[in-house]
Amino acid sequence: MRANIFILILLLLTPSVVLFPCPLTAADSDPATFLPLSDLAIPQTLGKIQERFKGQNNRTIIQIQDVHAHLTAQENIAAIVDHLRSVCGIKTVALEGAWTATNLSQSLTIPTSREKQLLARSLLGEDLLSGPLYAAVLAPSPMELVGIEDPSLYEQNRELFIRHLSQEPEIHEKLVAYTARLQGEKKTVWPAELSVFGEAYETFSDTADLGKYFPFLTKTAATRKTDFRDLDQIVLVLEIVGLEATTSKERLETEIQSLMRDYKNTSWNFEELLRSGKISSEKYGSYPEIQKFRKLLELRDKVSSVDLTAQVDVLTDRILEKLIKTPEETALWNKIKRLFIAKRILLLKAVPADLKKIENEKSLFETDLEKAGLSAAFTLSIDFYDRVQKRDEIFFDKLMSDPALQGPVSIVTGGFHTDGLSQKLRRAGISYITIMPELGTETPNERLYAMRMQETLAGSQTLSELRNATAWVDQRFVAAYTILLQTKDVRKAVAAFLGNAVPVTAPEKASHLRAAKKVFVQKLAETPISAAPLKESEFMSLARTAQLAAVRGWLEKARNSREKILLVSQASTLKKMLPEKTVPDLVAAIVQNNDTLVLIQDLPLTEVPESLLAPRGMERFDVKDMDTLLNQTPKFQRLAKKHPFAIMKDGYQSDAYIVLPEIPVSLVLYRIVALNPDLYRAAKNPEFLKLLQNLVAEIIGQELPQKAA
Numbered sequence: 001m002r003a004n005i006f007i008l009i010l011l012l013l014t015p016s017v018v019l020f021p022c023p024l025t026a027a028d029s030d031p032a033t034f035l036p037l038s039d040l041a042i043p044q045t046l047g048k049i050q051e052r053f054k055g056q057n058n059r060t061i062i063q064i065q066d067v068h069a070h071l072t073a074q075e076n077i078a079a080i081v082d083h084l085r086s087v088c089g090i091k092t093v094a095l096e097g098a099w100t101a102t103n104l105s106q107s108l109t110i111p112t113s114r115e116k117q118l119l120a121r122s123l124l125g126e127d128l129l130s131g132p133l134y135a136a137v138l139a140p141s142p143m144e145l146v147g148i149e150d151p152s153l154y155e156q157n158r159e160l161f162i163r164h165l166s167q168e169p170e171i172h173e174k175l176v177a178y179t180a181r182l183q184g185e186k187k188t189v190w191p192a193e194l195s196v197f198g199e200a201y202e203t204f205s206d207t208a209d210l211g212k213y214f215p216f217l218t219k220t221a222a223t224r225k226t227d228f229r230d231l232d233q234i235v236l237v238l239e240i241v242g243l244e245a246t247t248s249k250e251r252l253e254t255e256i257q258s259l260m261r262d263y264k265n266t267s268w269n270f271e272e273l274l275r276s277g278k279i280s281s282e283k284y285g286s287y288p289e290i291q292k293f294r295k296l297l298e299l300r301d302k303v304s305s306v307d308l309t310a311q312v313d314v315l316t317d318r319i320l321e322k323l324i325k326t327p328e329e330t331a332l333w334n335k336i337k338r339l340f341i342a343k344r345i346l347l348l349k350a351v352p353a354d355l356k357k358i359e360n361e362k363s364l365f366e367t368d369l370e371k372a373g374l375s376a377a378f379t380l381s382i383d384f385y386d387r388v389q390k391r392d393e394i395f396f397d398k399l400m401s402d403p404a405l406q407g408p409v410s411i412v413t414g415g416f417h418t419d420g421l422s423q424k425l426r427r428a429g430i431s432y433i434t435i436m437p438e439l440g441t442e443t444p445n446e447r448l449y450a451m452r453m454q455e456t457l458a459g460s461q462t463l464s465e466l467r468n469a470t471a472w473v474d475q476r477f478v479a480a481y482t483i484l485l486q487t488k489d490v491r492k493a494v495a496a497f498l499g500n501a502v503p504v505t506a507p508e509k510a511s512h513l514r515a516a517k518k519v520f521v522q523k524l525a526e527t528p529i530s531a532a533p534l535k536e537s538e539f540m541s542l543a544r545t546a547q548l549a550a551v552r553g554w555l556e557k558a559r560n561s562r563e564k565i566l567l568v569s570q571a572s573t574l575k576k577m578l579p580e581k582t583v584p585d586l587v588a589a590i591v592q593n594n595d596t597l598v599l600i601q602d603l604p605l606t607e608v609p610e611s612l613l614a615p616r617g618m619e620r621f622d623v624k625d626m627d628t629l630l631n632q633t634p635k636f637q638r639l640a641k642k643h644p645f646a647i648m649k650d651g652y653q654s655d656a657y658i659v660l661p662e663i664p665v666s667l668v669l670y671r672i673v674a675l676n677p678d679l680y681r682a683a684k685n686p687e688f689l690k691l692l693q694n695l696v697a698e699i700i701g702q703e704l705p706q707k708a709a
Contacts, residue, residue, distance in 0.1 A: 034089040034632070037062065037408070040433060041271035042083065046076045047437040051305050051422070056429040061399065062088075062410035063434045065418045066096065069127045069449035076437035077131030077412060078124075082139065084410055086634045087267055091143045093132045094399065094411040096391075098147030099154070100472075101404060107137045107477045108656045109681045111644030111674050113563065115484055119477070122490045123497060127448050131437075132412050133473060140640040141631050142656050146405055148398045149391065157387040162454050164348060164380055171346050171377045178372035182336055189332050194323045198336065201316065205340035214312070221315055224322045228315050233308040240299045243292060252289035259287060267634045271297070305434075306422065309353060338368055345381045346374060352419045355385055385416075392420035400428075481677075536688040551695045554672040554679065559593075566645035567670045568598040568629070571620070573648065573662050574612055575603065582700070584611060586667035591617030595671065598636065598645070600629055626652055644680075646670040658683050665697045672696075 037060040042049055050065070064080055067073035084090040110116050120137050123129040129137070136143040186195060197220060204213035218238060221228055228234050256270055263273055273279045274294060284290045324330050341357050342365060344350040358365055369378045395417065399405055413421065418434060425432045476497045484493035486504050496502045539547065567590060574597070577583045588611075590597055599612070601620045612618065621636060623629045626649060629636050639645075647659045648666045658673050658680055660666035669692065673679045683689045 035087045035268055035272055036276065037088060037433065038431075039272050039275040040084075040088060041269055041275060042080060042435055043269055045438060046079045046083065047435050049433055050436045051303065051432075051434040052301050053304070053422070053426060053432050055425070055431040057431065060408075060431040060433065061421075061425060062090065062408075063418050063421060063432055064410055064412045065434065065436045066130075066412050066414045067437065067439065067444055068414065069445040070439065070442060071125055071445075072440040072442050073437045073444075074124055074127075074131035074134065078135035080435060080437060081132050081135040081143075081410065081412075082637075085135075085139065085143060086632065086637050087272070088408065089632065090408045090410050091141075091631075092146060092405065092407070092409045093136075093143065094146050094148045094395075094405055094409055095130070095132060096395070096411075096413040096417060097130075097149060097154070098145070099149040099151045101144065101146045102474050103142040103144050104133075104136050104474045104477075105142065105655065106474045107481075108139075108142060110478065110481055110677050111680055112138065112140075112641055113644055116481065117641075118490055119481055119484050119493055122494055123477075123480075126494060127445070128494065128497060129473070130412070137477060138641055140637050140656075144404065146402065148395050148402075148405075148411070150394045153387060153391055153394065157384065157391065158453060160380065160384040160387060161348070164377075164384060165450055165454070167377055167380070168347075171374065174373050174377075175343055175346065178374070179339065182332070182339060185332055186336075189328050191325075191329075194329060194333075197319065197323055198333070202336070202340065205344075210312070217312065217315060217319070220319055224319055226315070226318050226322060228311075228318070231311040231315060233304060233311045234315060236299060236302055237308065240296060240303075243296055243299070247292045247296070248289055252293060255287040255290050259284060259290065267632075306419075306426075334364075335368060338365055341365075342369060342374070342378065345385065346377055348381065348384060350385060351416060352389075352423065355389075358382075388416055389420060392417055392424070396421060396424045536682045536685050539682075540688060540691060547691070547695055548699065551672075551692070552699060554676060555668070555696070555699065558672040558675050561675055562594075563675060564643045565595045565671050565674045566598050566619075566639060566643050567595065567648060567667070568600075568626070568645055569648040569662075570600045571603045571608055571612060574599065575607070575609055577662065577664060578609055578611065580664055582664050583667065586664060587611065590667065593671075596639075596643070598629075598639070600626065630657075644674040646674045660689075661693070663693070665693050665700065668700060669693060669696050 038054075040049070040062075062084060064077055066077065081093060117138065120129065120134055124131070124134045132145060136145055186198065190198060200213060200216050204210065214237065218228075218234065220226075259279065260270060263270075263279070266273065266278075268276070268278070274284070274290075275297065284294070320333060324333060338361065341350075341354050344354050345358065365378075366375065369375050395411070395413065399409070399411065399421075411421070422432060422434060476499070480493040480497035483496040483502050483504065484490060486508050487493070487502070492502045539550070542550075574587065578587070587597070594617075596617055596619055597612075598619045598621070601622050605613075619636075619639070621629055621633055623633055626647065630640075645657070646666075646669075647654065647657055648662055648670065649659060650662045652659050660669055660673070673683050673692075679692075683692060
């Protein structure tokens, strides 16, 4: 579905300067305080805020505009969702095209690793995961994904879409023929100046490139002495363009870099700091380009895409009143204008305003399209948009009434839905912020999208149904991940995600099981203990010698692995443990193994033992507690996406992460648990974890005297 026709106005509204700092090097000084949504800004590499509307209601909805089957857009949507989670605390995402809810609990049990990232990225590239699902799969803590569709209504819409696909070649052919007839009439009916204006308008109607049409429109208005002082949105955009022209990109960058030296440890970007008042007017008062930028922000916030759309149409009509001289010229202009509206509807690239224009001149549209042989196709397209608008009603009702969607929430929908929801939110007096992801130079892969919408999987199940049952996606991801570990072939893993039977050879299974230390030989019996995925009950029923053999295998694998692991704890915890005889060597081994101790700095540095002040292998965060570190500290969240981790803290509860007790054995245990998905899952069973601790402690106790000797 078509993106909002006025996306490219942002070329006029946003300075082309890099406004955001480099990756953070320290935690925010006050990470427990989330950014107010009114101060939200999106890094320009990810997207742009298209519109801000301030209503009477205290609630704010974040709308993220979806662009289906567009890899760059989906990657940036994922990053925007992650930004909203870490900076604003928004962990609930409402999804178009889905009707179940999930927090991806099974996928989150898989520790972050290169394999997990590879699988998620491959599924995203194949349009099998959407941006929000990708973000949630790799998030450091659970996110709630809530489908907002009515399944029956969605399927009706999808069936109409598939019917439309079969007719597209014929629709294109007839549109080309009808357009050619009108172009022929233009040559005989329109004078040169009207033809030039008409070409510019037609290009705009086809491309939605307001960045080119707006300057042409206002220049023509000035040339033809067409007054638009009453069109406040057009006047506002011209003021923005004028102020931007006087802003030096180079000086602005220099001023921002200078000012941000005092805020390098914040998780907020420059614009968010400026909007929130954390950078006071007194502080930026000596920076002239930043003052201009602050004014640009104030002006930009007053732009309404709905009102600007209407005013561009008004100014276009005022200019035409001066250019058109005869009834024949008027009739042809109106016919061409109707053609471009009908074309967007026929190609399923319309916006809500197009449908309103159809209602106002329905008989004229029907006459035109009957002559073009497009009546049946037009009826099909109108039926399609009738279902789309009914789905808009469902979306809005669920945003207002679903208990799972109360409080701070973002919603990801296609462009038509975004416009429709914006109108409903305005009428309800609810504030909203609309975000358009950065698209880069790519175009949507419409062929892939069409294939995905009509693809049938094993058991006569459509891929659409798989995508929309997000809880099932969670199960499929885990199954696909297992195949990836066994075969080391991401193509086979993707096939498994689709529900296809993927043959795994005996050598592949054996190799994987040996690498995962799931096959061990009892010296007495000389037979394998188990070649199946680890089951706590089976392991706990084994003889002690077999259990010790398995754990020794896991320890050996962990010691030989080059995977970097994080152990998350508190400085006070390590200080308390250091007097125990084995702990200093175990702490030193963590650093020597290239792992990282992530410490909540809950002690003054003057009270931290010297051995815990090593510059290498230690990451310190000045946060108040574990929840703040995990959920509100972007730097740690970036680390957690790259490396698996375990938490060492007595009494801490987590459904998503493994939590170990504050005892010396955990300084060894963290690594084998974090590297083994089965162990990570099993260690959430308190009885199994206790047994594992005892086994590791026994092995360490046997090894230390040997090393000393």
